[in-house]
Amino acid sequence: MWYHHYHSWWPVSIVGWFIAIVLLVPYFLPTIVAILRRKANAGGIFVLNLLLGWTLIGWIGALVWALSADAQPTIIVNNQPSSAPPPPPPQAYTNVTVRKPVASGGNSGQDKIDQLRQLKQLLDEGILTEEEFNRQKAAILG
Numbered sequence: 001m002w003y004h005h006y007h008s009w010w011p012v013s014i015v016g017w018f019i020a021i022v023l024l025v026p027y028f029l030p031t032i033v034a035i036l037r038r039k040a041n042a043g044g045i046f047v048l049n050l051l052l053g054w055t056l057i058g059w060i061g062a063l064v065w066a067l068s069a070d071a072q073p074t075i076i077v078n079n080q081p082s083s084a085p086p087p088p089p090p091q092a093y094t095n096v097t098v099r100k101p102v103a104s105g106g107n108s109g110q111d112k113i114d115q116l117r118q119l120k121q122l123l124d125e126g127i128l129t130e131e132e133f134n135r136q137k138a139a140i141l142g
Contacts, residue, residue, distance in 0.1 A: 027053055030062035040070055115140045 025032070031049045034042040045066050052058025116137065123133040 027059075030059065030066040033063065034066035037066065039066060041065075112140055 028046075028049055030053070031042070031046045034045040039045065045062050048058060048065070049062040053062060119128065119133055119136050119140070122128040123130070128136070
């Protein structure tokens, strides 16, 4: 008799579980969405969904919260200004000439190399044009 009683309730319990699942999945949809989207505040969404999900506004609020983007962290960059003044603009230099240092004891080859390096640096910085560079280079080498 006990066996007969168990079999008579078995289909009803399956139907009951099916109905419960069908009703609980939509109810906890905001929580499911938050977990699937790996929201940082999924616990808060679950609490809102559990306690106020029975109200339409609570359920919609939990769903909107679950679908919203996580806040991006604020990054503050505090660059200290350099103590050196900015270089003047290239157009401030016109007709630049490199002074020849005073020759000291026949070291004129090294002096010319130093002057050429200075000229090349001025060319690389955009202070001299290619034409001015070539003119000064010819004067040093000539």
